[in-house]
Amino acid sequence: DTAVSQTPKYLVTQMGNDKSIKCEQNLGHDTMYWYKQDSKKFLKIMFSYNNKELIINETVPNRFSPKSPDKAHLNLHINSLELGDSAVYFCASSQDLAAGELFFGEGSRLTVL
Amino acid sequence: QKEVEQNSGPLSVPEGAIASLNCTYSDRGSQSFFWYRQYSGKSPELIMSIYSNGDKEDGRFTAQLNKASQYVSLLIRDSQPSDSATYLCARQRGTSYGKLTFGQGTILTVHP
Numbered sequence: 001d002t003a004v005s006q007t008p009k010y011l012v013t014q015m016g017n018d019k020s021i022k023c024e025q026n027l028g029h030d031t032m033y034w035y036k037q038d039s040k041k042f043l044k045i046m047f048s049y050n051n052k053e054l055i056i057n058e059t060v061p062n063r064f065s066p067k068s069p070d071k072a073h074l075n076l077h078i079n080s081l082e083l084g085d086s087a088v089y090f091c092a093s094s095q096d097l098a099a100g101e102l103f104f105g106e107g108s109r110l111t112v113l
Numbered sequence: 114q115k116e117v118e119q120n121s122g123p124l125s126v127p128e129g130a131i132a133s134l135n136c137t138y139s140d141r142g143s144q145s146f147f148w149y150r151q152y153s154g155k156s157p158e159l160i161m162s163i164y165s166n167g168d169k170e171d172g173r174f175t176a177q178l179n180k181a182s183q184y185v186s187l188l189i190r191d192s193q194p195s196d197s198a199t200y201l202c203a204r205q206r207g208t209s210y211g212k213l214t215f216g217q218g219t220i221l222t223v224h225p
Contacts, residue, residue, distance in 0.1 A: 043201060101162065104157050
């Protein structure tokens with residue numbers, strides 16, 4: 001059983017399209033995250049949720065819409081994709097907000113053409 | 114200055130040597146530090162955490178935190194080719210729960 005699973009693993013799409021990534025964790029954790037890793041491997045937080053409540057929105061363009069239907073799921077919808085959105089998007093979870101041990105999903109590689 | 118900065122690397126060491134990875138941070142205050150390892154094409158995984166000044170050892174890994182000098186380091190003793198990966202330093206401020214800030218990573222290659 002994969003602890004944090006995200007789908008799809010790969011997305012290739014044209015500029016201007018919309019795409020979604022889904023994430024689920026079966027660890028019973030309270031907190032979930034979206035991180036973006038660029039081509040230089042820099043990992044930057046986008047959003048964090050605690051028990052379905054948005055905690056951190058790290059000045060991400062509003063084309064990015066996270067949604068947490070329950071504490072085990074965190075989805076990411078991206079509108080009007082731009083070339084600069086190409087990256088690997090990692091979902092992660094942690095026991096709670098104070099925990100620094102994050103469990104990452106396998107990542108979703110988004111390529112915008 | 115970046116919030117969390119790592120020595121740029123890449124770092125190459127021979128098998129059996131000690132690999133030393135360093136990270137500096139920009140401000141004081143209550144904070145915790147974490148070292149993650151990321152193999153190529155994989156997701157990051159936690160290998161060490163350190164919360165207070167001094168050394169913390171776990172097997173071949175030692176994390177060192179010096180709050181006065183604002184640096185944290187990771188030593189890998191008896192380096193193995195399987196240690197070849199990108200190592201990410203991360204910081205969590207005591208006042209910013211829910212946000213782990215990562216450095217840019219250091220690529221380590223251990224050659225036989």
